[in-house]
Amino acid sequence: MKLKVWGARGSVPSPGPEMNRYGGNTSCVQVTFRDGSQLILDAGTGIRALGLELADAPRVGILLTHLHLDHIQGLMFFPPCFRSDAEITIWGPSSPEASLEDRIARYISAPLSPVEVRELPCSVAFRDAPATEWRIGDVLIRAEAVTHRGPTLGYRITDGDTTLCYIPDHEPALGAPLGQIEREWISGYDLASGADLLIHDCQYTDDEYPAHVGWGHSALEDTLTFADRVGAHRTLLFHHDPLHTDAMLDALVERARSSWAERGRAPDEIALAHEGDELEVVGAEPLAQAISDASPNAGTNAAAELSTRG
Amino acid sequence: MESPQKPLELILARNLLTSISTPSFLVDGEGTMVFYNEAAAAVLGRSFEEAGQMSVDQWTETFGPLSGDGDALEFDELSLTKAIRAGRPAHGSFRIRTAHDPEQAIEAAAFPIVASPEGSSGAMIMFWPHEAGDSGNPGREAEKAGDPGTPGREAEGTADPGTPGREAEEVPG
Numbered sequence: 001m002k003l004k005v006w007g008a009r010g011s012v013p014s015p016g017p018e019m020n021r022y023g024g025n026t027s028c029v030q031v032t033f034r035d036g037s038q039l040i041l042d043a044g045t046g047i048r049a050l051g052l053e054l055a056d057a058p059r060v061g062i063l064l065t066h067l068h069l070d071h072i073q074g075l076m077f078f079p080p081c082f083r084s085d086a087e088i089t090i091w092g093p094s095s096p097e098a099s100l101e102d103r104i105a106r107y108i109s110a111p112l113s114p115v116e117v118r119e120l121p122c123s124v125a126f127r128d129a130p131a132t133e134w135r136i137g138d139v140l141i142r143a144e145a146v147t148h149r150g151p152t153l154g155y156r157i158t159d160g161d162t163t164l165c166y167i168p169d170h171e172p173a174l175g176a177p178l179g180q181i182e183r184e185w186i187s188g189y190d191l192a193s194g195a196d197l198l199i200h201d202c203q204y205t206d207d208e209y210p211a212h213v214g215w216g217h218s219a220l221e222d223t224l225t226f227a228d229r230v231g232a233h234r235t236l237l238f239h240h241d242p243l244h245t246d247a248m249l250d251a252l253v254e255r256a257r258s259s260w261a262e263r264g265r266a267p268d269e270i271a272l273a274h275e276g277d278e279l280e281v282v283g284a285e286p287l288a289q290a291i292s293d294a295s296p297n298a299g300t301n302a303a304a305e306l307s308t309r310g
Numbered sequence: 311m312e313s314p315q316k317p318l319e320l321i322l323a324r325n326l327l328t329s330i331s332t333p334s335f336l337v338d339g340e341g342t343m344v345f346y347n348e349a350a351a352a353v354l355g356r357s358f359e360e361a362g363q364m365s366v367d368q369w370t371e372t373f374g375p376l377s378g379d380g381d382a383l384e385f386d387e388l389s390l391t392k393a394i395r396a397g398r399p400a401h402g403s404f405r406i407r408t409a410h411d412p413e414q415a416i417e418a419a420a421f422p423i424v425a426s427p428e429g430s431s432g433a434m435i436m437f438w439p440h441e442a443g444d445s446g447n448p449g450r451e452a453e454k455a456g457d458p459g460t461p462g463r464e465a466e467g468t469a470d471p472g473t474p475g476r477e478a479e480e481v482p483g
Contacts, residue, residue: 145318175325190315
């Protein structure tokens with residue numbers, strides 16, 4: 001299973017020279033499976049550039065965790081949406097309030113958008129993520145609600161013996177002592193249990209978190225505690241706060257690795273996602289290693305670090 | 311064997327109950343008591359960590375509810391149980407056994423936790439013990455007044471959302 005990170009930022013795009021290495025685009029991860037098929041995780045602004053590379057792809061599948069703007073904003077600028085030969089299927093959380101299509105159409109409609117969903121040249125289908133596991137080709141997918149504001153899913157994606165868990169927006173420590181509470185009471189536990197790679201929310205430092213309790217995101221130590229409890233083999237810290245510069249994120253990952261080591265784990269099992277990271281996830285053994293470095297600052301991104309230290 | 315993860319709505323409900331000082335407990339869709347908070351533990355005289363999860367039979371045998379005569383009430387026959395299973399809130403008066411009082415009078419309000427069209431995945435039950443000399447409680451006052459009520463009949467009622475403005479019935483036991 002191969003991944004490419006097209007956007008790792010949370011909340012709002014945050015371009016700028018001080019954000020260059022980690023990137024300013026919001027959540028989007030491309031996953032390529034053994035049989036060559038692909039899925040896209042979330043449609044933040046990172047999906048725009050990804051779409052430019054999918055010029056010939058006849059079918060595109062997108063798994064949305066939820067409909068906050070930083071996870072759907074790129075949809076309206078996703079090139080395959082404007083190709084008549086493209087078939088796009090979008091899965092997302094169900095809601096008793098309105099269909100997935102109607103909720104997304106609130107964004108892709110006037111006055112926020114110059115086009116309406118019904119005007120898109122592509123063929124697009126909207127599907128509620130099933131409550132039970134389902135398959136797309138050979139890939140097994142499981143979606144479950146997780147603690148965040150509004151209906152929000154995490155995904156567990158298994159291809160052969162390799163499992164990826166993607167929970168970019170998650171506050172499992174809300175009202176729960178993560179280190180002590182029984183595992184069955186931890187939001188996202190089953191999704192992430194034993195994952196070869198866990199991509200998880202780490203928006204806040206521990207100092208910032210008290211002012212943001214209930215906002216739906218995790219502090220560093222809570223993320224590490226969650227990763228430790230679920231037995232994730234490797235963890236990619238994701239959904240960086242838009243105020244966090246490259247220098248701040250460098251410091252965050254150093255603190256993360258130090259804390260991880262104090263838990264008796266190998267520091268190289270932790271990395272921060274950089275826009276442009278390309279990772280290969282392998283079951284059981286070194287779970288993520290670089291296959292290339294597509295970021296503008298070669299040698300400094302998470303993939304490279306995982307490779308050289310792993 | 312590991313227990314499967316609880317549904318998110320139960321996890322969030324537990325988080326809420328952990329954070330409040332109203333005695334409360336949480337049951338899952340099978341009626342198993344899966345959690346009660348520290349305020350409830352103070353009333354019951356036993357911490358949840360000590361008690362652990364309890365099946366319907368276990369917790370009804372341990373704590374009740376009891377009728378006004380001190381007889382055990384049949385859980386499945388309680389109109390409160392029936393209301394919750396129908397996805398409606400309910401309110402009632404009972405007696406329960408605690409470590410401090412074998413017939414502690416309480417009022418209880420139950421709220422079904424519904425997160426899918428398939429029905430409720432459990433319920434939150436908040437309760438309030440009646441202190442000696444408690445006033446402002448019709449059921450208690452009726453007892454004090456010697457209201458014979460309906461001996462042996464469960465002392466609880468339900469709020470029917472189908473009749474707006476109607477108050478929860480209070481039937482002294």
